[in-house]
Amino acid sequence: MTTRLPPPLRIRAPRQVLDGFGRSVLASCRYSRPRTVDELQDVVSAARREGLTVTFRGSGRSYGDASLNASGLVVDTTGIDQVERWEPATGIIEAGPGLTIEGLWRRTIEDRYWPAVVPGTMRPTMAGCVSMNIHGKNNFRAGPFGDHVLGLELLTPAGERLWCDREQNPDVFHAAIGGLGMLGAVTRVKLKLKKMQSGQMRILPLAASNLDEMFAQFREHLPTADYLVGWVDCLSTGRGIGRGEIHRADYLTAEEDTLGQDGFHVESQGLPSTIMGVSKGVLWRFMQPMLHNPGVRFVNTAKYVMSRLGHGRTYLQSHVGFAFLLDYVPNWRLAYGDGGFIQYQIFVPDSTALECMKTVLRTAQEAGLPSYLGVLKRHRPDAFLLSHALDGWSMAMDFRVTAANRERLWKLTERMTQIVVEAGGRFYFAKDAVLRPADVIRAYGAERFETFAAIKQRLDPENVLQS
Ligand SMILES: Cc1cc2nc3c(=O)[nH]c(=O)nc-3n(C[C@H](O)[C@H](O)[C@H](O)COP(=O)(O)OP(=O)(O)OC[C@H]3O[C@@H](n4cnc5c(N)ncnc54)[C@H](O)[C@@H]3O)c2cc1C
Structure with a gap:
């Protein structure tokens, strides 16, 4: 009896143009979307046989090129999304790699459970959150996603299924x-x-007239807040540099809650379908004409004035409403136009962060390429080998990319990277399209990469897996 080999990947995995979320990096990649772990194993073995490298992909919510592979095969694991076990008594869930954060909270909210750490969008998958070790607006208190992972199964390129947790294969x-x-x-x-x-949280908005004040307010609230996040107006200059607004969010106790079980219904957590009477689906078209320096300066000024008016006025908001602000406007990324945008997130130690971030903001302004959105968070160190988090602060910045500014923007990021590295900072690979290997090694230290390379040599000696 003869065993027939499946058709080669050039037939089974035709090329598709895939993008990073920022749409500034695109690649035509061989693409496969298995529906089971056996199919996944089969496709990775085929890639190995055919000499192709493999990159895994979740929902493609990393801004840069992390889940693209122009010369090899992209294996999308969103099709393997079943919940294998959910225990409301303990709050433990076991699920396939493709289950999204949205699928997760929808499954658990009525049992009064919420993921301890979520990103700013609910679209990422469990595997994407694990592989980037994502952080939330509560990183200073709850640590990263990985701190809440009890264990995971890895399928190596050789086909071994390896269970890893804090005791086995730590x-x-x-x-x-x-x-x-x-x-x-x-x-x-x-x-x-x-x-x-x-099902709700108490939100306290606080206006800050510059970055110094924002840092001071964060410091005041850090010991007691559950979540803290700052919006930074990256176009403000002079004494107002880095002005913006903080949102503090706190869990309510059962006594403070007025909704009871109603607040935990999936419908009570949903995002509104219209904003100020406008259907959400078309909102990005209204944003598009404003995405240039004078337009963003105008919008930011209006937003800052509103934040002064709302300063200190608390209100209640659902977990979904607070956590996934960036999902309010579907397709907002299209507003950046054909060139898309890059997000560049810097992590800087507490002792140098304030001055470093002001210098970075000024450097971008002087280059005529200010960030159109800045987000400030506070972090704490964790035990993961390639962790981006440290005892310090991060600022995520969105830069519009056009054919005319692309080269200047990449040069600007090189200058900003030097400033950050000199301040002892790091970067986040989920938000990267620009870093050079030498800068990454300077930022993280060669030792971490040597340790990582030794583990990779053991599990993937042929270097099949790439990112
Ligand atoms: C609007 C928006 C807001 C965001 N907010 C935050 C935030 O607040 N905090 C934060 O930390 N991040 C944030 N992110 C980034 C996002 O959470 C991460 O990029 C996350 O990794 C995306 O998950 P994904 O499923 O889309 O994975 P992808 O982006 O597709 O892939 C991410 C990485 O995971 C790997 N991967 C995917 N599936 C597998 C698998 N099955 N096995 C092994 N590796 C796999 C990929 O190779 C890649 O390296 C945000 C992104 C967006 C678009």
Whole structure:
């Protein structure tokens, strides 16, 4: 009896143009979307046989090129999204790699559980959150996503299924979380969720007249807040540099909650379908004409004035409403036009962050390429090998990319990168399209990459997996 080999990947995995979320990096990649772990194993083995490198992909919500591979195969694991086990008694869930944060909270909210750490959008998958070790607006308190992962299964290119947790294969566990899918496919994630007393949170908005004031207000609220996030007007100059607005959010106790179980219904958590009477689906078209320096300066000034009016006035908001602000306007990324945008997020130690961030803001302004959106967060260090977090602060900045500014913008990011590295800072690979290997090694230290490379050599000696 003869066994017939499946058709080659050039037939089974035709090329598709894929993008990073910022749309400034596109690549034509061989693409496959398996529906089971066996199919996933089969396609990775085929790539190995045919000499193709493999990059895994979740929902493609990384801004840069992390889940693209022009010369190899992209394996999308969103099709493997089943919940294998959900235990409302303990808050432990086990699920396939493709389950999204949205699928997760929809499944658990009525049992009064919420993911302890979420990104600013609900579209990312469990595997994407693991592989980037994402952080939330509560990183200073809850740590990264990985701190809540109890264990995970990795499928290595050789076909071995390896369970990793803090006892079994702890070195692989701490390297695969934040390891960009370069050690194996994440095929199962066991996660501990957080029990909630209320479906709502109390939000306190605070205006800050410059970055110094924003840092001071963060410092005042850090010891007691559950979440803190700052919007930074990256076009403000002089004494007002880095002005903006902080949102503090706190869990309610059962006594403070007025909605009871109603607040935990999926419908009570939904995002509004219209904003100021306008259907959300078309809103990005209204944003598009404003996305140039004078337009953003005008919008930011209006937003800052509004923030002064709302200063200190608390209100209640659902978990979804607070956590996923960036999902309010579908397709907002299209407003940046054909060239898209890059997001560049810097992480700087507490002792140097304030001055470093002001210098970065000024450097971008002087180049005539200010960021159109700035977001400030506070972080704490964690135990993961390639962690971007440190005892310090991050600022994420969105820069519009056009054919005319692309080269200047890349040069600007090189200058900003030097400023950050000299301040002892790091970067976040989920938000990167511009970093050069030498800068990454300077920022993280060669030792971490040597340790990572040694683990990779063990699990993927042929270097099949790339990111
Ligand atoms: C609007 C918006 C807001 C965001 N806010 C935040 C935020 O607040 N905090 C934050 O930390 N991040 C944030 N992000 C970034 C986002 O959370 C991360 O990029 C996340 O990794 C995206 O998950 P994904 O499923 O889309 O994975 P992708 O972007 O497709 O892939 C991410 C990485 O995971 C790897 N990967 C994917 N699937 C697998 C698998 N099965 N096995 C192994 N490796 C795999 C890929 O190779 C890649 O290296 C935001 C992104 C957007 C678009």
